[in-house]
Amino acid sequence: MQFAFNLSADRKLSLQNEVFERIRTMILDGQLRPGDSLPATRIMSDQLQVSRNTISLAYERLRSEGYLETRRSVGTFVSSQLPEAGLNAKLGSASAAPERTQSSFAGAIRPVRAQSLMNPHHDRLMVDFWVGRPDPRSFPTKLWSHLIAKRLLYAGANLTDYRQPWGQLELRQEIAKHLRPARGIIADPDDIMIIGGCQDGLNLVGRLLLRPGTPAVVERPCYQGAAYLFESLHATLFPVPVDAWGLNTMQLPDVSNAVVYVTPSHHYPLGVTLSLERRLELLTWASRTQSYVVEDDYDSDFRFEGSPITALKGLDRFDRVIYLGTFSKCMGAGLRLGYAVVPTAMREAARNMKALMNNGQPWLEQAAMADFMKSGHYVSHLRRIRRSYMAKRECLLAALSEHFGSCTVLGDPAGMHLAWHLPESLPLASKIEAAALKEGVGVYTPTSGCSTYLGEEGDSDRVLVMGFSSLTEKEIKLGIGRLAASIHGLNS
């Protein structure tokens, strides 16, 4: 039997580990078979020019992991228990890194598609009107650091123990207090669940209510994260068109036990508000068809005219609405923190599902957020960024008029982005997107900007989506100037 091997000169592993790895690999590769004998430690030590103790320790570890067995006063052998079929797995090389056989594998993994909340082109852009990004300068870093530091001082077992998967009571209480005046929702803190942003909440609802074939009614266009999630759960999707009054409830499908996903306060991405008539119609329909409505209230904090409109959940007399709120837009997506208000009848199942899904959110972010809300800083933070985003929106509208004359903007003055309905005189949105990209400016068609028409695009190529919240007014002006130049280049 050819046993010799040399130790490599530039080792990443300790001598003992290298000896261990080499012999182990020879066994797994079938170069050493069950029952083969190994040289005595003294001989190996001479051969490899390492101490006998190193060899002994490597043998000992191979023994303890079951590779070798020792027969007293006979010697050391490759364990005769090892299954021949498990060894020499058609691998010729004795390399420590096993080669992979992928062909038989890939077929069974079903591909899924997902929303892309990061802009893949971001690094190539000078001014990026990407969607859903809070202004990093708006984050109250100093205060947040202070709250975090204070909480860590008295962390105790909070960092080490498991906690209620549905979230900290004190944060749930603060959210309940906030929701009543801000969104017209009267919620029992026990019906509130802390989630890792709206997507975690959508997944929670999907896991509770969707099975293969369950009807899922979505807006057209629809936020990708909702449509693709429902698709991954093998629901049957029913896209319902959105017009100037939101989801067209006249076109709700003739199904029952469905889930309806809506963004009633500020449709994503078109920005329209679901009218009161349609809200009532939707709720009546849900009650009649034993369906549930998921209200994604992702950016309702930013309404620049009039009072914030009451949430759909605030109208929910049948307890058929699951309300999803997030701190991703008003604070930051890096916190991965949001909340759901679930129907009381769903509470128990939702708590169990949250435990099965991920056992809840980290303690520190929850604790700091509770303190931030309790201290009153949250409300003043909201007021501050609302003012700032309103100014940015005005600036964007002014820059657009300056370069393109009067502009038709869909929806209400609200949110972190706007949807510009392009005049006939301008090229298609996809053309503009490509031309602007070359000029270092990011503007987006609805489908590039995290939404989907689910194969029924219609006149979607007349709409350009522009996020303004993360940019300075200077950047906005610069960006629209370059956008105008790039469109001019297209037309000439």
Next chain:
Amino acid sequence: MQFAFNLSADRKLSLQNEVFERIRTMILDGQLRPGDSLPATRIMSDQLQVSRNTISLAYERLRSEGYLETRRSVGTFVSSQLPEAGLNAKLGSASAAPERTQSSFAGAIRPVRAQSLMNPHHDRLMVDFWVGRPDPRSFPTKLWSHLIAKRLLYAGANLTDYRQPWGQLELRQEIAKHLRPARGIIADPDDIMIIGGCQDGLNLVGRLLLRPGTPAVVERPCYQGAAYLFESLHATLFPVPVDAWGLNTMQLPDVSNAVVYVTPSHHYPLGVTLSLERRLELLTWASRTQSYVVEDDYDSDFRFEGSPITALKGLDRFDRVIYLGTFSKCMGAGLRLGYAVVPTAMREAARNMKALMNNGQPWLEQAAMADFMKSGHYVSHLRRIRRSYMAKRECLLAALSEHFGSCTVLGDPAGMHLAWHLPESLPLASKIEAAALKEGVGVYTPTSGCSTYLGEEGDSDRVLVMGFSSLTEKEIKLGIGRLAASIHGLNS
């Protein structure tokens, strides 16, 4: 028409909001019908004794939300667009808090059961041998606070922007570096995903690979979080018994395209190690049947004799193992941080699924953990707590022998808990658990301690599970003393 209402004396809402809420509720309750006229602001103001401006603002908001409409020089009316069917939803009361109709609802919400990682009896206990709890005193709070504070100083857009849902590259690189010597796993950082603990990883795997009816092979007994999760995904469960060498691979079912869940390093809760022969057999079986193996390596950092055994993933030449590691046991569950090593062929699908599930983990914990590992503190932290847990385990064994004579402990000297096989002379584990609870001591049968036999209990009532990691040696001694007293009370 009787219109009058009085404003409540002890108001939680502003006057304007109260007027708004009252009228809104009257419309929704059907006391005011579409087309009904409202008193002029002057009359309302006189009647309620509040300023006319307050009434005007309330009317304006009701108008902007679609409840009212104004016909010029005629007056203000309840909007004629409102659907009659959506109003007066069988609710008699005009209370602001809507009543709930639950009966039609509850039937459609399928109950799910979940693991309980928090001990429901904790508050009643003086000494609690609950499982899976790190010692809160072991958490490096000071250093952690320092790392967190430093990261927050330079947080920039990290708190506000969305990031790669599969986790920060620098943390994935540190984990890759750690896994090679510690677990014998050679992993490309791009095949590593940051997850919110093992449960999030199990869910990821389940969502990728399980559909209703997919065979899911689990250990018997099995960690509840895995068995109940697979159940919630409607997989068909195949429990395979665990003996002194781990999962009995001779009893693997005759199925294909299955998912196998194992805890090979330290079975939960029995503590045995899956033997090398069976590891190889399991991998061969997985390859032959086109199945995948999920390796839950939850507490492999705590091995008190010999080297840490190479992970199953380190033997995985067919790329059929998904490895799950967690920082919940070695750091703390409050971080909600762990990692998965996925087969390269699964990378793309797993990243998309993680995005669909919850868009990833918070930035701060990931960044601090990367720094903690990079600085070398992680390795010394592991060494320190390993020593401490080993001493606690010795202390527990000594206390048990002192009171009960020689004890049979299942499995290997490892982990954060031990499984005591009760001698015939002692009562059943469930009896002991109940008696100890009365004495303020928490000890657990396997099924109370987060595992399940899936209806085939066998002789499970001869095993008592005791976690020791979170207790001081003094508490351990006290607890076993009281346990002995409570058992004595049962026998006498």
